[in-house]
Amino acid sequence: MKSAALSAAVLVMGKGGVGKTTVAASLAVLGAETLGRAAFVEFGDGQAGRRALAGSHRNVEHIVIRPSEALQRGAVPLFGSSLLAKLALGNFAMRPLLAAAPAIRELAMLESVRQLVSERPGVRVVVDMPATGHSVAWLRVPRQGRDFLGSGPLFEMCDRIARELVAPGKASIVVVTLPERLVIEETVELCTAIANETGMQVDRIVVNRCHVSLPAAALAEARAIAEQRGVASVAARALVGVLTAREAASREGVASLQALHLENHTIWRIPLAPSDPSARRVASWLRAEGAR
Amino acid sequence: MNASRKGTHPARKTPTGPLVVVCAGGGGVGKTTTSAALALALARQGRSTLIVTIDPARRLAGAMGVPISDEVTQVALPETYGRLFALMPDPRRSLGTFIDDLFVDEPAAKAHLLENRLYVGLSDAAAGVHELVAMNLIASATARGQFEVVVIDTAPSRHAIDFVTYPSRLAALLGGRTVAWLSGIAERAADRQTSAGVLAWGAGRVESLLARVTGPNLVSDTASLFGDLARVRERFVSLTERAADLLLGPRTAYVLVVAPTAAARDDAVYLHKRLDKLGRKPRAIVMNRADSWAPEASLALRGMPNLPTSLLEAITILDAERSDRLEAAGAFAADLAIALPKLAIVKLPLVDAVAPDDVMAALAIAIAPHVATLLP
Numbered sequence: 081m082k083s084a085a086l087s088a089a090v091l092v093m094g095k096g097g098v099g100k101t102t103v104a105a106s107l108a109v110l111g112a113e114t115l116g117r118a119a120f121v122e123f124g125d126g127q128a129g130r131r132a133l134a135g136s137h138r139n140v141e142h143i144v145i146r147p148s149e150a151l152q153r154g155a156v157p158l159f160g161s162s163l164l165a166k167l168a169l170g171n172f173a174m175r176p177l178l179a180a181a182p183a184i185r186e187l188a189m190l191e192s193v194r195q196l197v198s199e200r201p202g203v204r205v206v207v208d209m210p211a212t213g214h215s216v217a218w219l220r221v222p223r224q225g226r227d228f229l230g231s232g233p234l235f236e237m238c239d240r241i242a243r244e245l246v247a248p249g250k251a252s253i254v255v256v257t258l259p260e261r262l263v264i265e266e267t268v269e270l271c272t273a274i275a276n277e278t279g280m281q282v283d284r285i286v287v288n289r290c291h292v293s294l295p296a297a298a299l300a301e302a303r304a305i306a307e308q309r310g311v312a313s314v315a316a317r318a319l320v321g322v323l324t325a326r327e328a329a330s331r332e333g334v335a336s337l338q339a340l341h342l343e344n345h346t347i348w349r350i351p352l353a354p355s356d357p358s359a360r361r362v363a364s365w366l367r368a369e370g371a372r
Numbered sequence: 373m374n375a376s377r378k379g380t381h382p383a384r385k386t387p388t389g390p391l392v393v394v395c396a397g398g399g400g401v402g403k404t405t406t407s408a409a410l411a412l413a414l415a416r417q418g419r420s421t422l423i424v425t426i427d428p429a430r431r432l433a434g435a436m437g438v439p440i441s442d443e444v445t446q447v448a449l450p451e452t453y454g455r456l457f458a459l460m461p462d463p464r465r466s467l468g469t470f471i472d473d474l475f476v477d478e479p480a481a482k483a484h485l486l487e488n489r490l491y492v493g494l495s496d497a498a499a500g501v502h503e504l505v506a507m508n509l510i511a512s513a514t515a516r517g518q519f520e521v522v523v524i525d526t527a528p529s530r531h532a533i534d535f536v537t538y539p540s541r542l543a544a545l546l547g548g549r550t551v552a553w554l555s556g557i558a559e560r561a562a563d564r565q566t567s568a569g570v571l572a573w574g575a576g577r578v579e580s581l582l583a584r585v586t587g588p589n590l591v592s593d594t595a596s597l598f599g600d601l602a603r604v605r606e607r608f609v610s611l612t613e614r615a616a617d618l619l620l621g622p623r624t625a626y627v628l629v630v631a632p633t634a635a636a637r638d639d640a641v642y643l644h645k646r647l648d649k650l651g652r653k654p655r656a657i658v659m660n661r662a663d664s665w666a667p668e669a670s671l672a673l674r675g676m677p678n679l680p681t682s683l684l685e686a687i688t689i690l691d692a693e694r695s696d697r698l699e700a701a702g703a704f705a706a707d708l709a710i711a712l713p714k715l716a717i718v719k720l721p722l723v724d725a726v727a728p729d730d731v732m733a734a735l736a737i738a739i740a741p742h743v744a745t746l747l748p
Binding site: 316 | 398399400401429432528529631632633634635636638665666668669670671672673675676680682683685686687689690693696700703724725726728
């Protein structure tokens with residue numbers, strides 16, 4: 081599993097603010113370089129993806145899925161025709177029901193992804209999944225629906241998604257995290273939840289925003305100056321504070337990462353950038369880590 | 373009825389009660405720590421303050437010595453500080469709490485609901501319920517009148533305040549034709565127990581179409597779920613209004629928390645738009661990570677004779693990081709000033725510390741001079 085290539089569909093997960101969208105876009109850029117073509121799928125308004133992909137490989141297709149379009153798209157095979165689907169979705173009673181029932185939208189979005197992947201053989205399709213807790217719930221929906229419904233076209237849709245998309249070997253799961261204890265702890269929880277609740281395994285972990293390491297001897301030297309008298313000692317104490325925190329953070333990051341290593345995951349690291357890096361830039365860092 | 377939520381929300385009554393500061397922002401901007409730091413700064417100024425974390429991180433709760441529970445706990449502070457209280461409700465328990473509260477007078481309907489397979493399967497997808505529960509816990513806690521200020525740290529999402537309208541949408545749904553229609557289906561399904569009968573109820577085209585697509589289970593379970601909820605509609609509406617009173621009242625202010633990234637800017641602009649629809653304007657933007665390690669310390673050390681090379685190297689790296697950070701923060705502030713004009717920006721530094729309470733304490737010192745800007 082460690083060296084296996086990414087599947088045709090790549091689901092990128094992680095909590096908000098860790099740089100998930102940029103990493104997902106960069107995996108699409110890498111896919112386009114390796115396979116010739118790739119698609120980047122985003123839920124919402126498409127703003128984040130457009131920004132990350134600016135100036136990227138022209139063979140990366142940017143697909144934005146809006147909830148209403150997904151419902152329409154997912155409903156067509158259910159009802160047999162787009163006219164009947166429209167009739168059902170436009171029904172006075174259905175509209176407020178759909179607005180209030182989250183699982184239906186999630187199922188429709190997953191079905192849209194499944195369709196997108198099956199329409200694009202040989203193309204890497206990278207999906208920027210919604211933030212953490214929520215996205216595990218997403219991946220559970222097809223199995224739950226299948227067990228619950230028992231028969232009928234909706235059952236078949238759930239079954240199709242569970243077999244063709246949310247299944248080992250069909251999609252790779254990449255989790256993005258930060259080198260901070262709290263975030264890593266949540267990542268470990270997420271990996272466990274994915275394994276227990278969806279039957280899938282996390283294929284890669286991307287640790288974003290890794291600090292540049294500072295010279296090892298600097299802390300002891302700063303401490304020595306801090307103990308002397310004079311103006312420099314105050315300044316040195318401030319530096320000791322920063323260096324101690326950095327050292328503790330890096331020690332902690334290493335320990336937390338080791339916890340992840342125990343589960344035999346491949347880990348890719350991305351350095352800390354002062355401002356938002358482009359997908360292209362991140363792709364070059366990931367390539368240096370062995371990503372393709 | 374949900375039209376009243378749009379546009380300018382009618383000014384709520386009762387100008388008494390605590391001041392409320394709602395901190396909103398996207399993920400990863402340091403919102404939870406900033407909110408806690410603001411609450412600590414307020415407590416240090418002698419105001420009795422309650423910090424509410426909607427999506428509590430265990431580590432922060434641990435650092436403050438506060439359990440994740442539905443109870444308000446006093447945070448242990450040195451005596452010279454004021455009084456700080458914390459409320460960190462567990463998101464995983466809130467649906468149960470909510471259902472207990474909702475069905476307090478309808479035990480039979482509650483038992484029926486809990487057996488519904490749909491409820492069991494979808495219980496963790498019930499968006500907005502946790503926030504609603506948290507708001508009602510706050511309303512109960514503040515009714516006792518011991519807090520001067522309440523700081524609410526919302527969930528890390530641009531949709532964090534959408535729940536203000538979500539429950540009213542659900543309430544509208546429960547009172548509308550949909551439930552009547554679904555209840556009709558449920559009754560007819562109960563009359564004819566076989567699945568052949570279920571397919572035969574198709575009084576209308578959509579109804580039979582739906583039954584064909586979803587199978588009999590989903591339609592009848594959905595119908596019975598909404599039937600149970602419709603029984604407690606009034607109670608539901610009163611719970612949502614209590615939350616709206618707290619969030620949209622005249623003594624409530626919104627603060628947008630950002631970090632200098634494009635994603636955080638987009639989230640802030642989006643939240644600003646959502647607030648505008650609710651007839652609210654944020655008091656200020658708090659920008660985290662806008663500065664870092666002290667420039668005067670760098671100067672003093674660089675002035676030393678025989679500075680060891682590894683120290684010089686470390687200082688050079690930190691100085692470069694700081695100048696990158698200042699540049700990014702400056703460009704970001706200029707950008708924000710265009711997107712959201714006339715909004716005060718409070719800049720806070722990145723704190724190089726590992727323990728959450730150390731970070732919180734340092735940020736509380738940095739935020740203290742700006743407290744008046746952030747309060748309603």
